[in-house]
Amino acid sequence: MAGQLLEIENVGKRFGGFAALDGINLTVAQGERVGLIGPNGSGKSTLVNCLCGTLTNETGTVQFDGYPMNGLAAHQRTHRGMARSFQLPRPFGSLTVAENLRIPLLYTVNARAHTGIKTHAHTHLNHAQLEARCAELLGLVGLANKANKLPRDLTQVEMRKIELARAMATDPKLLIADESMAGLSQSEVEDIVGLLIKLNERGITIILIEHIMRAVMSFSQRLVVLVSGKKIADGKPGDVVNNPQVIGAYLGE
Amino acid sequence: MRTPFFFIIALVVGAAVFGVALWKGGDYTFYAGYVVLQFIVLATAWNILGGYCGYVNFGSAAFFAVGAYCSVALHKFDPTKPLELCLSVWIPFTEIGFRACSTLNVSFLSPIFPLPIPALIVFGGLISGIVGLGMGYLTLRLRGAFFAIATLALAVVLQTMVVNWDYVGGSRGAYIIRPSELTFAGIKLGYIQYLFLIMMLLSVIALTLARLIERSRLGYGFATIRDDELAAEACGVPTLRLKLIATTISGMLMGMAGAPFPYYIGYLEPGTAFGLSYGVNSIAMPMIGGTTSWVGPLVGALIVATLQQWVTVTISSEWGVLIVGLLLIFFVIIAPKGVVGLVQATRRRFKTGEH
Numbered sequence: 001m002a003g004q005l006l007e008i009e010n011v012g013k014r015f016g017g018f019a020a021l022d023g024i025n026l027t028v029a030q031g032e033r034v035g036l037i038g039p040n041g042s043g044k045s046t047l048v049n050c051l052c053g054t055l056t057n058e059t060g061t062v063q064f065d066g067y068p069m070n071g072l073a074a075h076q077r078t079h080r081g082m083a084r085s086f087q088l089p090r091p092f093g094s095l096t097v098a099e100n101l102r103i104p105l106l107y108t109v110n111a112r113a114h115t116g117i118k119t120h121a122h123t124h125l126n127h128a129q130l131e132a133r134c135a136e137l138l139g140l141v142g143l144a145n146k147a148n149k150l151p152r153d154l155t156q157v158e159m160r161k162i163e164l165a166r167a168m169a170t171d172p173k174l175l176i177a178d179e180s181m182a183g184l185s186q187s188e189v190e191d192i193v194g195l196l197i198k199l200n201e202r203g204i205t206i207i208l209i210e211h212i213m214r215a216v217m218s219f220s221q222r223l224v225v226l227v228s229g230k231k232i233a234d235g236k237p238g239d240v241v242n243n244p245q246v247i248g249a250y251l252g253e
Numbered sequence: 254m255r256t257p258f259f260f261i262i263a264l265v266v267g268a269a270v271f272g273v274a275l276w277k278g279g280d281y282t283f284y285a286g287y288v289v290l291q292f293i294v295l296a297t298a299w300n301i302l303g304g305y306c307g308y309v310n311f312g313s314a315a316f317f318a319v320g321a322y323c324s325v326a327l328h329k330f331d332p333t334k335p336l337e338l339c340l341s342v343w344i345p346f347t348e349i350g351f352r353a354c355s356t357l358n359v360s361f362l363s364p365i366f367p368l369p370i371p372a373l374i375v376f377g378g379l380i381s382g383i384v385g386l387g388m389g390y391l392t393l394r395l396r397g398a399f400f401a402i403a404t405l406a407l408a409v410v411l412q413t414m415v416v417n418w419d420y421v422g423g424s425r426g427a428y429i430i431r432p433s434e435l436t437f438a439g440i441k442l443g444y445i446q447y448l449f450l451i452m453m454l455l456s457v458i459a460l461t462l463a464r465l466i467e468r469s470r471l472g473y474g475f476a477t478i479r480d481d482e483l484a485a486e487a488c489g490v491p492t493l494r495l496k497l498i499a500t501t502i503s504g505m506l507m508g509m510a511g512a513p514f515p516y517y518i519g520y521l522e523p524g525t526a527f528g529l530s531y532g533v534n535s536i537a538m539p540m541i542g543g544t545t546s547w548v549g550p551l552v553g554a555l556i557v558a559t560l561q562q563w564v565t566v567t568i569s570s571e572w573g574v575l576i577v578g579l580l581l582i583f584f585v586i587i588a589p590k591g592v593v594g595l596v597q598a599t600r601r602r603f604k605t606g607e608h
């Protein structure tokens with residue numbers, strides 16, 4: 001299938017007896033901007049975890065960039081070009097902000113030079129190039145002045161931005177942002193949406209998980225709705241938000 | 254500072270300490286100094302897995318003992334006698350099976366036996382490194398207390414094996430007769446001075462290696478494992494491979510520290526080689542010194558081992574263990590970042606006070 005970057009087929013995940021994901025099918029085309037919404041606990045983060053190898057799905061397959069992902073460790077999927085931010089930021093507490101961004105550069109971007117996985121025009125970064133890239137990423141999320149701070153000195157909002165910048169630092173083909181904008185001011189939300197659209201214009205496919213509908217609507221070319229571990233809608237954003245089933249799911253919450 | 258430069262400075266400091274000990278000290282200085290140096294190596298080794306990666310190993314004594322018993326085995330090995338190699342295969346719970354033996358003439362090895370201590374150290378390091386790798390494969394999927402318990406279990410299993418291995422003396426122990434002095438290029442050197450010198454060199458190597466790791470890509474990777482393994486994987490860090498590297502290096506250095514030990518002690522029994530003090534000290538020293546940099550284990554080992562040696566002479570060795578326990582409790586509760594952390598905090602306070 002030409003043009004399909006991500007193909008999810010019949011993915012299911014249970015926690016004990018509870019089905020968090022129930023036969024999810026979803027394909028995302030190369031270069032698409034997809035919004036993924038759903039009430040709290042509907043399984044959005046669990047889906048991200050299954051895609052990225054943090055959790056193992058019990059049923060179904062995930063195909064990314066033409067390769068089957070089942071059985072690959074999380075770091076191997078990152079090397080192949082899948083990146084995600086965690087909903088609750090998970091910075092490396094003993095490393096500075098700049099060092100936090102250096103990790104994906106050292107272990108993904110530079111590791112690709114050895115494994116031969118190509119995302120964009122990239123070779124091995126030397127020390128000066130690493131520094132420059134860190135500074136560039138910090139500038140993108142507006143934290144240039146926090147480079148040498150430790151994560152514990154950051155606000156929750158700043159941590160979300162680091163989380164996003166760290167995912168971007170892996171130089172991915174697919175970026176999944178899991179509720180990166182909670183708590184941000186309206187202008188900050190606009191900045192991040194603008195940033196994501198800019199990344200998308202450079203060829204990065206993006207899945208945005210978000211509760212702020214204004215951000216989702218201005219970002220998404222396509223909207224997917226998850227309710228109780230099932231996909232209930234998938235289509236043009238305008239059509240999806242007027243779908244009675246979707247409205248029902250949200251009003252029933 | 255570049256690593257080769259650091260290595261040379263550390264060598265010079267080590268040589269200076271050796272010189273002062275020769276000039277001012279007696280044999281006792283070397284006997285006590287050897288133990289302090291041995292704990293510098295053990296604490297540094299423990300810290301590579303425990304401090305950098307956050308995996309607490311309670312089984313340091315096992316790796317130390319593997320190194321020590323490798324030396325005993327090689328010491329006992331007599332190449333003038335033919336080596337008997339046997340292969341026995343049988344189906345469990347039946348009488349069906351066979352045993353085939355053949356002898357191998359290994360007299361060609363005679364010129365290199367008995368092996369010099371540096372060769373024993375390399376061999377002991379190799380074997381305990383392999384044991385470290387094996388332990389890693391078996392236990393690294395466990396976290397926290399489960400990992401710690403597994404390492405403790407490893408020590409028990411290995412001790413049982415050694416107790417039942419007659420070749421190295423089993424539970425009776427083994428005597429190692431060492432020469433009283435050596436001659437190097439016409440210079441006479443007492444054996445304990447020689448052992449001290451070797452352990453000094455090993456300390457310098459261990460500290461240089463730890464410092465090199467800390468400042469490298471590998472050290473960053475280790476820190477991410479300590480902080481958050483899920484986030485590390487998401488950033489592309491191959492956490493399992495890095496943890497295996499850490500257990501291997503850590504185990505290797507511990508075995509190297511143990512390799513000369515039979516020659517130091519003269520009589521080695523399993524209870525000594527697997528002694529409680531190795532496991533406890535290798536944890537306590539980095540914790541007391543500080544676990545985030547190579548300086549911590551060095552400072553911790555210097556303070557604790559010196560204090561222990563002093564208390565052992567002036568009071569008793571039981572008091573030595575008690576003091577380590579009390580110090581550990583103090584640091585874990587009051588100053589979890591160790592002496593290094595205390596010094597850094599004080600320095601920062603002075604700096605901000607000036608402004």
Ligand SMILES: Nc1ncnc2c1ncn2[C@@H]1O[C@H](COP(=O)(O)OP(=O)(O)O)[C@@H](O)[C@H]1O
Pocket residue numbers: 015020038039040041042043044045046047
């Ligand atoms: N590790 C886990 N163990 C047990 N239940 C979990 C776990 N992670 C998520 N769940 C449950 O799975 C459901 C989906 O969670 P999640 O994927 O986080 O939803 P969302 O991101 O859409 O808010 C929730 O009911 C949650 O309680």
Ligand SMILES: [Mg+2]
Pocket residue numbers: 044045046087178
């Ligand atoms: Mg979620």
